[in-house]
Each structure stands twice: as structure tokens, then as C-alpha cells.
Amino acid sequence: MNIKDHNGIFVGGASGMALATAEKFKERGGNVAILDLPSSDGAAVAERLGGSYHECNVMEFEAAEKAIADAVNALGSAHFCVNTAGGGAAQRTLAKDGPHSLDEFRRVVDLNLIASFNISRLVAEHMSRNEPNEEGERGCIINTASIAAFEGQIGQVAYSAAKAGIVGMTFVMARDLGSLGIRANCIAPSLFDTGLTSAIPDEFALQLTKDAAFPKRMGKPEHFAIQAISMYENAMMNGGTVRVDAGQRFAPK
Numbered sequence: 208m209n210i211k212d213h214n215g216i217f218v219g220g221a222s223g224m225a226l227a228t229a230e231k232f233k234e235r236g237g238n239v240a241i242l243d244l245p246s247s248d249g250a251a252v253a254e255r256l257g258g259s260y261h262e263c264n265v266m267e268f269e270a271a272e273k274a275i276a277d278a279v280n281a282l283g284s285a286h287f288c289v290n291t292a293g294g295g296a297a298q299r300t301l302a303k304d305g306p307h308s309l310d311e312f313r314r315v316v317d318l319n320l321i322a323s324f325n326i327s328r329l330v331a332e333h334m335s336r337n338e339p340n341e342e343g344e345r346g347c348i349i350n351t352a353s354i355a356a357f358e359g360q361i362g363q364v365a366y367s368a369a370k371a372g373i374v375g376m377t378f379v380m381a382r383d384l385g386s387l388g389i390r391a392n393c394i395a396p397s398l399f400d401t402g403l404t405s406a407i408p409d410e411f412a413l414q415l416t417k418d419a420a421f422p423k424r425m426g427k428p429e430h431f432a433i434q435a436i437s438m439y440e441n442a443m444m445n446g447g448t449v450r451v452d453a454g455q456r457f458a459p460k
């Protein structure tokens with residue numbers, strides 16, 4: 208799909224990888240709506256990009272429905288949706304102080320998997336109302352996994368489960384939405400230099416990326432954005448998860 212005059216919703220778009228994607232989408236002539244937490248820089252980011260900001264906590268599933276509807280109203284329609292809101296926890300299945308908290312496991316699954324599904328199902332309904340382009344396309348959804356979906360480290364059991372769920376659902380979502388001309392894809396980054404990881408000291412980042420093939424360093428938000436924009440533009444990209452990871456495979460810890 209061509210980006211010019213198309214409309215994109217960026218959930219988690221106040222920072223990091225979704226922000227970089229929103230910037231690229233805007234540069235190429237698209238219009239943007241930023242959804243993010245009230246505590247985020249979403250309003251300032253949206254103003255800078257000439258778009259709209261909508262407060263949204265993806266864990267509040269019903270409120271998220273309204274935020275998405277407001278974003279679609281502000282834009283007129285939605286062709287692109289990128290969701291990066293997510294995060295992890297550090298707990299082993301069984302630790303010295305007892306088994307993994309079930310509430311914490313559920314929280315991480317809600318934040319990453321259930322919220323991503325909620326946003327996808329809601330935005331798909333809005334996309335289904337678009338006039339298809341000459342190839343029959345109406346929209347493209349991108350969710351964010353992690354290479355921890357494939358080889359999570361010790362302590363990432365909840366996060367890995369949630370991210371593996373995102374990988375698994377993406378292919379089925381592509382099948383479910385195919386007859387409507389809506390594509391669904393997923394990006395699985397390695398360690399990226401974003402708001403989420405800003406507290407990691409440089410020496411530790413080197414340690415964490417030492418198993419990468421090349422380059423042995425953290426990715427930049429722009430590397431995610433390049434992949435996301437390519438998924439949008441390439442009609443043959445559907446149902447897939449692309450690792451953007453410099454050939455890294457996480458060690459057990």
C-alpha cells in the first residue's frame with residue numbers, strides 16, 4: 208500500500224519503536240494518531256507530527272475501544288495500526304520464595320497478548336470499512352513480539368508466553384482477515400535502545416548483545432520502523448513474524 212494520504216494509529220507511539228514508525232509514516236505523507244498512557248509525551252509528539260493524541264491504557268480494554276474509535280474519527284479512517292505497548296516481568300517458574308505469582312503472569316499476558324488482540328480486533332473492524340485499493344487491500348496491522356517469544360531467558364516465562372501468543376495469533380489473524388484485504392504481521396526485535404531499555408548501562412548492553420552475529424549492539428527504533436513500513440508497503444507480507452535481531456539468539460541468562 209502507498210502511504211501518501213493514508214491514516215495510521217500508533218499505540219505506544221509516544222516513544223521508541225512506534226514513535227519512529229509514526230515519524231516515517233508521516234515523512235512519507237501519511238497522517239498519524241498517537242495512543243499512549245496519560246503520563247507519556249503523546250500529546251507533544253502528536254502536535255509535532257501534526258496528528259492527534261488519544262489517552263489510552265491498553266490494559267483498560269473497554270476504554271481502549273473508545274480511544275481507537277476517537278483516533279479513527281480524528282483521522283477519518285485507519286489503514287495502518289502499529290502496537291508496541293507491552294513489557295515484561297522478571298520471575299522464575301519456581302524461585303526460592305515460591306512459585307511464580309499467577310497474578311503477575313496474568314498481568315503480563317493481559318498487557319502483551321490480550322491487549323494486542325483487543326486492539327487488532329477493534330481496528331480490523333474500522334479497516335473493514337475502507338474502500339479497497341486496486342489490489343483489494345484495506346489495511347495492515349503490526350503487533351510487536353520479541354525474540355524472547357522463541358528463546359526467552361530465565362525469568363521471562365510470562366513474557367515469553369505472551370509474546371509467543373502474539374506470534375501464534377498473527378498467522379491466524381492474517382487468515383481470518385484475508386477475505387477483507389487486511390494483512391497482519393508481527394515484528395520480533397532483539398534488544399533495542401528505547402524508553403523501555405534506557406536504564407540499561409552501556410557495558411551491560413554490550414554484554415546482553417554479545418551473542419549477536421552482527422552488529423553486536425542494541426537496535427535503534429529506526430530499525431523497527433524500516434521493517435514496519437516495509438510490511439505496510441509490501442502486499443506479499445502477511446501472517447509473518449520477522450526477527451529484527453542482528454542474528455542474536457538469547458542465551459539462558
Ligand SMILES: NC(=O)c1ccc[n+]([C@@H]2O[C@H](COP(=O)([O-])OP(=O)(O)OC[C@H]3O[C@@H](n4cnc5c(N)ncnc54)[C@H](O)[C@@H]3O)[C@@H](O)[C@H]2O)c1
Nearest residue numbers: 219222223224244264265291292293353398399401402403
Ligand atoms: N526495547 C527492546 O529491547 C524490546 C525488545 C523486544 C521487544 N520489545 C517490545 O517493544 C515494546 C516496547 O516498545 P519500545 O521498546 O519502543 O519501548 P518504549 O518504552 O520506548 O515505548 C513504549 C510505549 O508504550 C507505552 N505504553 C506502555 N504501557 C502502555 C499501556 N499499558 N497502554 C498504552 N501505552 C503503553 C509507553 O508509554 C511508551 O510510550 C514492548 O511490547 C516490548 O515487549 C522491546
